[in-house]
Amino acid sequence: MSEQKIQFYTGPAGGWGALNSVKNVLLKHHIPIKGARTLLSANQPDGFDCPGCAWPDRNHASTFEFCENGVKAVAAEATARRAGPELFEQYTVSELSSQSDFWLEDQGRLTHPVVYDNKTDKYRPIEWNEAFALVASHLNRLPDPNQAIFYTSGRASNEAAFLYQLFVREYGTNNFPDCSNMCHEPSGSGMLPQIGVGKGTVTLEDFEHADAIFVFGQNPGTNHPRMLGELRAASRRGARIVSFNPLRERGLERFQDPQSKLEMATMGSTPISSHYFQLRGGGDLAAVKGIMKRLLERYDAGENLLDLAFIGEHTEGFEALAGDLRAESWDGIVEESGLAREQIDTAADVYANAKSTIICWGMGITQHQHSVATIQMLLNLLLMRGNIGRPGAGACPVRGHSNVQGDRTMGIWEKPPAALLDRLQQVFGFEPPRENGVDTVEAIHAMREGRGKVFFALGGNFAAATPDTYETWKALRKCELSVHVATKLNRSHVIHGREALILPCLGRTEIDIQATGRQGVTVEDSMSMVHISMGINPPASAHLLSEPAIIARLAAATLGARSRTPWLWMIEDYARIRDKIEAVFDDFKDFNARVAVPGGFRLRNKASERIWSTPTGKAVFFSHPVPRNTPVHRARRAMQDKRRDTIVFSLQSTRSHDQYNTTIYGMNDRYRGVTGQRRVVFINAEDVRALGLKDGDWVDLHTVWDDEQPRRADRFRLVAYDIPRGCLAAYYPETNPLVPLSATAIAAGTPTSKSIPVLLTPHVEVRAAESEEARPAEAVETADMA
Ligand SMILES: Nc1nc2c(c(=O)[nH]1)N[C@H]1C(S)=C(S)[C@@H](COP(=O)(O)OP(=O)(O)OC[C@H]3O[C@@H](n4cnc5c(=O)[nH]c(N)nc54)[C@H](O)[C@@H]3O)O[C@H]1N2
Ligand SMILES: Nc1nc2c(c(=O)[nH]1)N[C@H]1C(S)=C(S)[C@@H](COP(=O)(O)OP(=O)(O)OC[C@H]3O[C@@H](n4cnc5c(=O)[nH]c(N)nc54)[C@H](O)[C@@H]3O)O[C@H]1N2
Ligand SMILES: [Mo]
Helix, strand or coil: CCCCCCCCCCCCEEHHHHHHHHHHHHHHCCCCHHHHHHHHCCCCCCCCCCCCECCCCCCCCCCCCCCHHHHHHHHHHHCCCEECHHHHHHCCHHHHHCCCHHHHHHCCEECCCEEEECCCCEEEECCHHHHHHHHHHHHHHCCCHHHEEEEECCCCCHHHHHHHHHHHHHHCCCCCCEHHHHCCHHHHHHHHHHHCCCCCCCCHHHHHHCCEEEEECCCHHHHCHHHHHHHHHHHHCCCEEEEECCCCCHHHCEEECCCCHHHHHHCCCEECCCEEECCCCCCHHHHHHHHHHHHHHHHHCCCCCCCHHHHHHHEECHHHHHHHHHHCCHHHHHHHHCCCHHHHHHHHHHHHHCCCEEEEECHHHHCCCCHHHHHHHHHHHHHHCCCCCCCCCEEEECCCECCHHHHHHCCCCCCCCHHHHHHHHHHHCCCCCCCCCCCHHHHHHHHHCCCCCEEEEECCCHHHHCCCHHHHHHHHHCCCEEEEEECECCHHHHCCCCEEEEEEECCCCECEEECCEEECEEEECCCCEEEEECCCECCCCCCCECHHHHHHHHHHHHHHHHCCCCHHHHCCCHHHHHHHHHHHCHHHCCHHHHHHCCCCEECCCHHHHCCCCCCCCCEECCCCCCCCCCHHHHHHHHHHHHCCCCCCEEEEEECCCCEECCEECCCCEHHHCECCCCCEEEECHHHHHHCCCCCCCEEEEEECCCCCCCCEEEEEEEEECCCCCCEEEEECCCCHHHCCCCCECCCCCCECCCCEEEEEEECCCCCHHHCCCHHHHHHHHCCCCC
């Protein structure tokens, strides 16, 4: 067991630490000089779109924006390591499944399509055509197409996503669970009825004009490092940056810009946040309500700080909200937010003094039971001062996966709007299924109950990214067939159905050649910019197919003469796919021409033009009560009745600096001072004492939930940290066994991975033999042993 020291990181984010880390990553993946070319092509007009995050680039222009975690994402794909037939010959699937997540991905790029052989318990190579025939025969045998489930992870290009949704709808279902269901789903669910679009309203230019930028529940230093460049520039020109986060995140405090020779040479850095409010986890709705209440009090006292003209002309529901705000008690706001009254007043002052404000948010907002309501409160706050649809102002949900927003635009949506289905019908001449499909959590229920029999995944790592790990694994194992289109081996490939296939595909960094020559794909970033992405590296293996080719060939094999869609013709030249996209979506008019311009184009966003596509044609103020009956509240009340001295914590699961979702790059979390391990839990020092434990002690985590099922995650090391009392933080995916399937966000279905009620107990060794469940746990919990 590792005993590495926790040493608090006192340097800024970025800087020499980041450069040093990059050097190590390139060495590890054996990417020397060629690697430099790979990296310099990221986000260039003629290069590929960085497969890291969805933060936009300055016009995909000619300067290289250095980003440590972008380098890691590119290097992980461009690695020289290979997971070929020898690997699958050497290990049975049972043996593979006892390896850690880190080990599985570390085997390198998949090279051949493989099929599971239950006689040998091994994967063995299979010809592509045979693989497509096998999937087709399963799909065509199902009595109801709704028994098949088609997952998407947000790296898939627009072209792949478009073909995929078309194939699956022609096949006959809307079962499209996707990573977005676990991610920014609440942002779309909240914004759509409120301002008529489910996407952010700002562009990068707005960051140059904002007087204040509020950042809720986001850790850009790790997850969107290029966003720090915008925040740094804003901070230097005097904009106020106001962070709301239970943890003190280094990247929100100081940033040393690796592009700035001066800062690098002088060890200088720029402060990022002018204000940092360490609210309680899940306390955002209360905090925002407090800010609005304060604004309203000042307005009632005669100050002219609301945009009454905008409210009158463009909105509805303001009076109801004002009434609700006046009725809310300050005590409740202070108690539930975990912020002092003065802090809330200060935040309101900053907001009132700024002419233009942007509000950004991430997973710290979306992964809670009341996330949709919280997002609507953030939008209320913007609307109060007319902060949507003018320069320097607006809503900025910061998306995760590099094309997750584009995938949704292309119709990867289990609740498709009727207009989309009508258009598909017109353009492709088939009758699309009209009933909604399953989202991620519903898909798990369907497989568990035997309603879902074929599980197909276009990328991602469903088995590790989803909640209630062991229930989910049982569900996946009940499937008749599981199929994964993937670049690297992961947990989902070894938690398989009775029959199983792994179909290896080209990554975004790789050259894609089809019948008419070299192809590019398109992606949409978090600010609705659509641009082309051209791979530059030779493919990792000669046996790889592109994602569009895999989908088209599978569609042709499955649908045969039933389909009038020219599947194989479309993939000869992806421009043909883009023509079809244009035929279905009005916003993609002249798609091929517009995407040929360096930097691409921005999709129209009506809310940013102050056109509100809501039923009444107005933007809507929504009123919401401060949540007082969440699972954490209920667990605390229940425990109080039983044992007064028990502390029920609210656990958030989050990302370290050394991972990309379920892909673990390494064991360090540099900005939080953790090295060589991942099984840590951040906790307030007072709480450590109250538990009668010491910093560095090992504990087990137990979920408090109102069902009979025990949920635990064992052997985490306590790290005393600057975090409010009663709150804990630990890494995902190790903590996913603690998240009940029934813990979802109201009106979005998103797992509430940021507020799980848990108890801590001193760690006791459980012998594997005592519990069947304990064994897979060790595998998913991975990594520090690797
Ligand atoms: N390098 C790297 N980049 C990534 C990813 C990655 O794993 N690695 N993942 C990508 C994906 S898919 C996504 S969605 C994004 C995720 O990027 P983020 O949205 O930054 O997600 P998390 O790392 O989960 O961090 C959540 C932040 O919210 C804070 N938080 C937790 N609970 C609360 C709360 O109740 N209120 C408030 N105000 N704050 C809270 C946490 O302390 C943490 O700072 O990043 C994308 N980019
Ligand atoms: N507890 C907890 N759970 C969470 C979260 C959390 O904060 N806490 N975050 C949630 C969020 S925000 C998200 S987005 C999900 C992420 O869920 P997913 O998107 O399903 O997971 P990833 O880890 O991003 O998927 C990694 C795998 O994608 C494959 N891959 C990589 N590149 C490509 C490619 O180009 N093509 C194909 N076909 N495959 C590729 C590789 O095989 C790799 O192993 O997890 C969610 N789960
Ligand atoms: Mo995400």
